[in-house]
Amino acid sequence: MDKGALQWLLRERRALIAPEEYGLSRPSRQGRRAPGLTQSQIDQLLHRTHGTYNRLETGNYPNPPEDLLRDVARLLAFNEHEWSLLWLYTLHRDPPTPLHPRSGTEVRGAWQDVIDGISHIAYITDQSWRVVTYNKAFAEIFPSGRVPTNTMRWMLLAPEAREVLMGWDEHWLPMVLPQLRAAMAALPNDETLAGIEKDVLADPVAGPLYEAGGGSYIHPDGDERPLLHARLGPGWVSLCTAEPLSSPRARLMVMIFRPGEERRHTGPAILRAT
Incomplete structure (x- = not known):
């Protein structure tokens, strides 16, 4: 536990929250000059035992539970960066889930410039594999000329995909199905993913493979797979995520x-310059 950094993070955010926002008064006793909520007020607002927050802020709460960290982060209006720091400073690992439900469904506008500046095929999807944005090179892949609204659904269920994704049942399907399973495990209440899973289970080809539950594949970073480009013909794509x-x-x-x-195999892993 990084006690110094944790204390700084929590104190800085606590100081920005006015007690009056929650119908509380600012303590007026002598010696109380720190702005924002007091530690005891946070315990009160979170319905925690007196002294719980003090233990967390001072770094004297080993292995604090996720529900306490989440409640504190929401009360102190953390963003996703601060949420990650809270976990790193207390438990030395990344948080298991985002703090805010919409964090995985939108990206900052600067990413549009990134996409527009990439000459290769490029696109961004949200946590449910819905397409957020893409470049012209991505749109040119599809014979229909229509970009799918959800790449997971398209890859697994669209008839067009079984032509574009060459060797679909060998090179694509066994790799994509475990990604859907992992996403469902991480986001069991995601309605979009649940709908895809339902339709996959009903598919005569994908369904039995999905029910079999094999494969531990969770991301395609660095893969090479065959693809039939609508304009450029057959070839191979190297996937980078x-x-x-x-x-x-x-x-x-x-x-x-x-x-x-x-097939053109990619080179070895890139090492730092020495």
Whole structure:
């Protein structure tokens, strides 16, 4: 536990919350000069035992439970960066889920400039694989000329996908199904994903494979797969993924297309310069 950094983070955010916002009065006793909510007021607002928040802020609460961290973060109006810091400072790991429900469904506007500046096929999807934004190179993949609203649904269920994604049942389906399963485990209440899973289970090809439950594949970063480009013909794509840090479970996908029947293996891992 990084006690110094944790104390600074919580004190700074606590100082920004006026007690009057919650119908509380600002203590007037002598020596009380710190702005914002008091530690005991936070216990009161969170319905916690007196001294609970003090233990957390001072770093004397080993292994604080997730519900306490989440309640404190919401009361102190943390953003996703601060939520991650709270976990890193207390438990030395990333939070298991985002703090705010919409964090995985939207990305900051600057990412549009990123997408527009990429010459390779590029797009961003949210936590449910709904397409947030894409570039012209992505739109050119599809014979229909229509970009799917949800790439997970398209890959698993669209007839067009079984033509565009060459070797669909060998190179794509066994890799995509575990991603859906992992997403359902992480977001069991996501209605979009639940709808996709329902339709996959009803599919005569994808359904039995999904029910079998095999595979531990959760992301395509670095993969090479065959693809039939609507304009450039058959080839292979190298898949590269990244996550906008302020949008947990959203993903940036860049697909580097190389025309031709022959697979071109990517090089070794990039190491730091020495």
